[in-house]
Amino acid sequence: MxxxxxxxxxxxxxxxxxxxxxxxxxxxxxxxxxxxxxxxxAGRPESLxxxxxxxxxxxxxxxxxxxxxxxxxxxxxxxxxxxAALERHGDRINALETGLARVDERTRx
Numbered sequence: 001m002x003x004x005x006x007x008x009x010x011x012x013x014x015x016x017x018x019x020x021x022x023x024x025x026x027x028x029x030x031x032x033x034x035x036x037x038x039x040x041x042a043g044r045p046e047s048l049x050x051x052x053x054x055x056x057x058x059x060x061x062x063x064x065x066x067x068x069x070x071x072x073x074x075x076x077x078x079x080x081x082x083x084a085a086l087e088r089h090g091d092r093i094n095a096l097e098t099g100l101a102r103v104d105e106r107t108r109x
Contacts, residue, residue, distance in 0.1 A: 048056075
């Protein structure tokens with residue numbers, strides 16, 4: 001111990017940026033740990049009875065079936081539209097072939 005009263009006082013210790021980062025990290029990890037330990041935990045979901053399960057399964061099956069029927073109806077409508085367009089194009093092609101055959105007969109003579 002220094003008994004000299006005129007000796008200079010020791011300078012206050014400065015904290016480096018690494019020290020502040022370590023302190024902030026320790027505080028953050030402590031808060032996260034406390035949050036995890038104190039968070040609300042949901043209980044087990046209530047069990048579903050066999051009858052309820054089969055009722056839900058039947059409703060799901062009905063929904064899937066209705067969706068499939070809607071898709072099949074759309075496919076049938078598209079097929080009818082395509083067949084009608086194909087028939088129209090076939091008629092046009094036949095008319096063009098007939099006209100071309102007439103032109104070909106006229107040019108041969």
